Every structure is written in C-alpha cells, then in structure tokens.
Amino acid sequence: MYNYTNFDKEFVTERAEQFRDQVKRRIDGSLTEDEFRPLRLMNGLYLLLHAYMLRVAIPYGTLNGTQMRTLADVADRWDKGYVHFSTRQNVQFHWPKLQDVPDILGALARVDMHAIQTSGSCIRSVTADHFAGVAADESEDPRPTAELVRQWSTDHPEFAFLPRKFKFAVTGSENDRAVTKFHDIGLKLVRNETGAPGYEVSVGGGLGRTPMIGRVVREFLPRADLLPYMEAILQVYNQIGRRDNKYKARIKITLHENGIEDIRRRVEESFALQRVRFDGVDQDIFARIHADFEPPAYKHASIDAYAEARDSDPLFRSFTDTNVHPHKNSDFAIVTVSLKAHGATPGDASSSQMRILADIAEKWSHDELRVSHEQNIILPDVHKGDLPAVYKELRAAGLATANIGLISDVIACPGMDYCDLATARSINVAQGIAIRFDELKLEHDIGNLKLKISGCINACGHHHVGHIGILGLEKSGVESYQITLGGDGTEQAAIGKIIGPGFKADEIVPAIETLVLEYLELREDSSETFIDTFRRLGPIPFKAALYPPKEKNHAA
Numbered sequence: 001m002y003n004y005t006n007f008d009k010e011f012v013t014e015r016a017e018q019f020r021d022q023v024k025r026r027i028d029g030s031l032t033e034d035e036f037r038p039l040r041l042m043n044g045l046y047l048l049l050h051a052y053m054l055r056v057a058i059p060y061g062t063l064n065g066t067q068m069r070t071l072a073d074v075a076d077r078w079d080k081g082y083v084h085f086s087t088r089q090n091v092q093f094h095w096p097k098l099q100d101v102p103d104i105l106g107a108l109a110r111v112d113m114h115a116i117q118t119s120g121s122c123i124r125s126v127t128a129d130h131f132a133g134v135a136a137d138e139s140e141d142p143r144p145t146a147e148l149v150r151q152w153s154t155d156h157p158e159f160a161f162l163p164r165k166f167k168f169a170v171t172g173s174e175n176d177r178a179v180t181k182f183h184d185i186g187l188k189l190v191r192n193e194t195g196a197p198g199y200e201v202s203v204g205g206g207l208g209r210t211p212m213i214g215r216v217v218r219e220f221l222p223r224a225d226l227l228p229y230m231e232a233i234l235q236v237y238n239q240i241g242r243r244d245n246k247y248k249a250r251i252k253i254t255l256h257e258n259g260i261e262d263i264r265r266r267v268e269e270s271f272a273l274q275r276v277r278f279d280g281v282d283q284d285i286f287a288r289i290h291a292d293f294e295p296p297a298y299k300h301a302s303i304d305a306y307a308e309a310r311d312s313d314p315l316f317r318s319f320t321d322t323n324v325h326p327h328k329n330s331d332f333a334i335v336t337v338s339l340k341a342h343g344a345t346p347g348d349a350s351s352s353q354m355r356i357l358a359d360i361a362e363k364w365s366h367d368e369l370r371v372s373h374e375q376n377i378i379l380p381d382v383h384k385g386d387l388p389a390v391y392k393e394l395r396a397a398g399l400a401t402a403n404i405g406l407i408s409d410v411i412a413c414p415g416m417d418y419c420d421l422a423t424a425r426s427i428n429v430a431q432g433i434a435i436r437f438d439e440l441k442l443e444h445d446i447g448n449l450k451l452k453i454s455g456c457i458n459a460c461g462h463h464h465v466g467h468i469g470i471l472g473l474e475k476s477g478v479e480s481y482q483i484t485l486g487g488d489g490t491e492q493a494a495i496g497k498i499i500g501p502g503f504k505a506d507e508i509v510p511a512i513e514t515l516v517l518e519y520l521e522l523r524e525d526s527s528e529t530f531i532d533t534f535r536r537l538g539p540i541p542f543k544a545a546l547y548p549p550k551e552k553n554h555a556a
Contacts, residue, residue: 001062001368002147002292004112012114013106019043020102027099042122042160044115045101049420054093054101055118056108060128060146060170061089061371061378063113065358068369070111072351072358078104083354085339085347087411087462088167089127089371090118094418122160123153123234126168129178130372131334133293134380136326140189140197142172144290145226149187151285152227159234163241164249166234167206174491179373181205181214181493182465184251185233190220198222203233203263204255207459211495212252215260217267225275227282232270236263296366296381298329303384309391315402316391318444322402324387327380333387335365335379336372337394338401338409342438346412346430347375356397364390373462374411376404406443407451407516408434411462415455415472422455424472424479425505429453432509437516446516449530450489465489467531468515469496470508481508483515485542486534499539500547511546518545 019039026036033047040047044055056071071091075083078100084092096104108114118125126146133141149168153159159166171178172189180186186202199221205214221229233251240258242248255263310317325334337357340346349357357377361369364386370378382390394400403409410433413419415426430453437443452466456473463469469484480502487496503511516530522541523533534542 001064002059002143002289009109009112012109012112012116015043015114015116016102016105016109019105023098023102038120041120042117043101043105044118046119047420048094048418049416049422050418051095052098052101053418054096054104054115055086055088056091056093056113056115057118057125058090058113058371059150060126060132060143061130061373062132062143063369063371064367065362065369067111067113068354068358068361070107070113072354074104074107075351075354082348082350084345084414085349085371085375085377087373087375087413087460088118088125089130089373090125091371092414094414116154119165120160121162121164121166123156123162123166123168126150126153126170127178127183127373128170129173129176130370130374130378131177131325131380132172132370133295134327134329134332134334135173135175135177136328137175138173138328139191140172141293142170142178142187142189144286144293145187145189145199146170147289147292148226148282148286149230151289152230152282159238162234162238163243164246166237166251176489176491176493177372179462179465179489181491182207182211182462182489183214185230186214187226192220196222199226201229201233204252204260205493206250206252207462207464208250209247209457209459210250210253211459211464212256213493213495214252215255217260217264223286224280224283225271228274228278229267229271231274231277232267235270235274236266240266298332298381299383300331301383301385303331306384306387309388313388315395315400316388319391319400319402320387322406322444323404331384333382333384335382335387335390336404337377337379337399338403339376339399340403340409340434341398341401342403342408342434343431344434345427346410349377353397353399356393356399360390360393374409376409403443405448405450407437407446407449408443409451410434411450411452411466413453413455413460415453419455419460421458422472423457423474424455424481426453426455426461426472429470429472429481429505429508433512436509436513440513442516442520445526446520447526447529449516450487451512452487462489463487464495465493466496467529467534468512470512473502475502479505481505481511483508483511483546485515485539486531488531497539499543514545515542518542 201218202214412430416422454461465487484496
C-alpha cells in the first residue's frame with residue numbers, strides 16, 4: 001500500500017492544526033456557523049440530526065492494522081465505541097464533540113490518515129475495486145491510478161469549489177466491483193490493440209434524485225494523458241456546470257443538458273491545452289507510487305489444512321463457499337468479513353471487532369485490510385492453509401456470518417436514526433429483512449441478491465442499483481417505502497424500475513418476502529439468480545404478486 005512521504009505527513013499534520021484554530025474560533029464565537037460551515041466541510045465534519053459526524057478518508061478502501069487499531073482507539077476515546085463504514089469506502093464517527101475533533105484529526109495524522117475532502121463541493125475520496133491488486137479476474141491493479149488521482153486532486157486550487165461534489169471510481173477488471181458507471185468519472189484500466197496501457201473514461205454517472213448511467217467520453221486514453229484529461233473534464237464542468245440550482249449542479253445534468261458530443265468536443269479542446277502543461281513529472285510520480293503496490297512475498301506452504309477443515313466442518317465450508325473469493329495466487333484467498341450479522345446495523349463495527357481485524361490482518365493478511373463500498377471488510381491476502389485459524393478468530397468475534405452477496409448482506413444508509421436529510425429509517429428495515437430471511441432459512445437457496453436501502457432521495461444506500469432497491473420517503477407524515485427492481489451497479493449497469501405504490505413501515509418486510517417467494521416460484525432452476533429472472537420475465541409477474549387485484553364486493 002502507499003507509504004506517506006515526509007511531505008504527506010507534514011501536510012496532514014498542518015491541516016489538523018489549522019482546523020484546531022478554526023474550531024477554537026467557532027467555540028469562542030469569533031466564527032459564526034455560516035462562516036465555519038465551509039471550513040468544517042473541507043475537513044469532513046458534518047452537523048447532522050443529533051450531533052456532529054466526522055467522515056475519515058480511507059482512499060480506495062485500503063488501510064493497515066495500525067490504522068484500523070487507531071480508528072478503534074478514536075471510537076473508544078472520543079465516540080461511543082463503534083464506527084460506521086460507508087458506501088464511499090470511508091469510516092464515519094457519529095458522535096464526536098466539536099472540541100475533540102482537532103485531537104481526533106491529530107491522532108489520525110500520526111498514522112497517516114485524515115478527513116480532507118470527504119465532504120464539500122470538491123473532488124471527494126477516490127474509490128476503487130475492493131479486490132484491487134489481488135483479484136483473479138483483474139488485468140491490472142487500479143490502486144496506483146487511484147492514488148495518483150488522489151494526490152493530484154487534494155487541495156487542487158481550481159477545483160476546491162466546484163458546482164457540486166465530484167466522485168471518481170477506478171477498476172482494473174471486466175467485472176466492475178467499483179460501480180464506475182455511477183460516478184462523475186469512472187476509469188477502467190484497458191489496453192489498446194498494441195497492448196499499450198490506458199483507460200476507458202466514463203463521465204456523468206450518478207445516483208440521487210436523478211440517477212444516470214455514465215457515458216463513455218474516451219474509449220482509450222493513454223496512461224500518460226490521464227491527469228491532463230482529468231483537468232480538461234473538471235475545467236469544462238467548472239465552467240459550464242449549473243450553479244443556480246444545487247439539484248441540477250452535478251456533471252450528469254451538465255452532460256444531459258449539453259449532450260455527450262458537445263461535452264466530448266469541449267473536453268478535447270481543453271485537453272489539447274492542458275497536455276502541454278504536463279512535462280512528464282506526473283509519470284515520474286506514478287512510477288514511484290506504483291512501486292508501493294508491488295505484491296508481497298507470498299509464502300509457499302501446504303493448503304491441506306484448508307481442505308481438511310472444509311471436509312470436517314460444515315460451518316467452515318459454508319463460510320468459505322460464501323465469503324471467500326478467488327485470488328490471483330491459487331494458494332491464497334480473498335476473505336470478505338461480513339459486517340451484516342443478522343439483526344445488526346449494516347456497516348457498523350465495534351472497537352473490539354476492529355482490533356481483532358487489525359490483529360488478523362497483521363498476522364495472516366500481510367498487514368492489509370480493505371473497506372468495500374458494500375460496507376464490509378476485506379482481508380485480501382490470506383493463505384488457504386491459514387483460513388481455518390482466521391475463521392476461528394472471526395467466529396469468536398461475531399464476524400463469521402456467511403452471507404456475502406446474499407439477501408441479508410444489505411447496503412443501508414444510516415437513515416433517519418442519524419441523518420438530518422433522511423425522510424425515513426433504513427437501519428430497522430435492513431435488520432427486519434435480515435432477521436426474517438434467517439428465520440425462513442432461505443437465503444442460501446435464494447442465492448446472489450443485491451438488496452440496497454436508502455432513507456431519502458439522495459440515495460446514499462445505492463437503492464437505484466439494487467436488484468431490489470428500497471427508498472424510504474415521508475408521505476403525509478408517515479414513512480413509506482418504495483420498491484425498485486432490476487438495478488445493477490456492475491458492468492451490466494442498470495437503474496431499477498419503480499414497481500408500484502409504496503408500503504408502510506410494517507408492510508415492507510412482508511412485501512420483500514412476497515417478492516422473493518415469487519422469484520423462487522418463477523426461476524427456471526437454482527442457478528438462475530433473481531436479477532436473471534427479472535431480466536427474463538420483466539416486472540409484470542413481480543408486480544402482480546405485490547399488488548394482487550382486489551376482489552369486487554358482489555353483495556346485494
């Protein structure tokens with residue numbers, strides 16, 4: 001993983017001290033809340049429903065054991081003993097006191113962490129495939145690209161006050177686990193006909209109240225041209241993006257109003273000017289970054305213990321069938337640790353669980369962890385022979401739920417329990433669905449099913465791209481839950497379709513049960529997933545199951 005230079009260390013430390021002075025002036029009244037707001041947002045500090053919330057950056061989801069342990073220490077000392085891992089691969093503290101935030105940022109800076117640009121109308125944290133660098137289906141590790149973009153965009157003076165927030169995602173695999181088509185800019189590492197490395201560049205994707213799938217603006221961009229081309233896109237957006245209406249200020253609306261051909265023309269014109277400003281120093285930096293992402297020295301050892309444990313322990317077999325994914329080294333495995341135990345709050349981890357994950361990573365995963373946008377934790381480099389020991393540790397910590405990719409592996413935003421923007425609760429719905437399908441003992445039979453829940457139209461729970469999406473709304477003072485079907489955040493990008501009227505809070509879990517039972521009746525065989533069945537049949541049979549015709553009253 002990337003190692004901070006002395007410049008990096010000094011930068012985040014100085015930034016924390018600058019914010020200490022700003023907080024002091026806010027507390028003594030020298031700064032009003034309106035004056036303080038842009039300063040706190042630049043440092044990832046929100047003022048939500050009940051308290052401040054601090055969003056800490058975990059660039060492209062990668063951190064080490066010391067950093068994870070520091071997050072646990074912060075949770076214990078300055079919060080309530082737990083954290084929330086978000087769909088941006090970041091971590092959120094929901095209960096810090098304002099006067100403590102500078103100390104929190106100072107503690108984070110000492111382990112090469114910060115909260116810079118996790119909020120505000122700027123280029124936000126860059127995300128990537130959570131299996132980056134180790135996935136068997138990957139053509140190239142996208143993390144060096146993500147780190148280059150992170151360094152270029154941090155404190156970029158021209159793009160500090162964009163029309164609205166701006167998000168990047170990067171993938172190096174044909175199987176898009178980074179949801180690149182729903183980001184302002186999505187980068188896919190590709191090679192041209194001569195084998196030269198470069199990028200397919202998509203622009204204008206996004207969720208929220210106006211979901212849109214990104215459009216390809218460049219099918220192949222040479223690697224050396226990445227930063228000048230990104231400068232060109234951001235300059236065009238900064239110049240013509242809407243500033244009169246925050247709901248129409250994202251680049252997806254700019255693209256929609258101007259058309260892809262006009263945007264492409266403007267970008268290419270700006271790119272021609274930007275290109276001459278880069279004299280290759282960015283490629284020197286990229287080469288240094290790339291060296292930090294060399295694979296670890298993988299050990300050669302027997303994997304017999306893995307096979308024996310699978311034969312003798314059905315719970316271990318279930319865990320490895322569901323939570324373990326192919327590694328590019330066949331003696332190793334990628335382990336996804338579920339933060340979705342049945343009935344738990346999706347994405348939450350206690351400080352004790354975080355310390356155990358740190359210990360496991362240091363002992364058995366080359367001191368590296370990942371945060372996925374699906375709100376789980378990844379151990380990317382576990383030797384198969386060590387999997388039984390890893391499983392034993394996880395199980396003792398309540399972290400061995402075998403449900404990755406299943407219906408209880410729900411993405412959910414914090415909803416109205418925490419967020420002042422939310423119009424409905426999300427957490428209780430996610431918990432209710434997980435508990436119900438655990439009671440039915442059906443989720444393994446159901447198989448792969450992406451269920452995502454948002455507590456408002458801003459779509460932080462990514463409901464638009466759920467195979468089943470749930471959007472919580474307020475209707476006449478009552479929580480109402482709207483269901484969408486057929487969304488997909490992968491390379492087969494699709495926006496879910498609204499299936500019909502919303503359901504009351506006490507109706508939504510039975511409604512999801514009805515949908516899933518209908519799918520089990522409709523599928524051709526157990527290998528046909530929910531999304532495949534929906535694509536084959538469309539919404540009509542599901543709608544009929546959810547909204548059966550009412551019987552007419554024939555009484556005289």
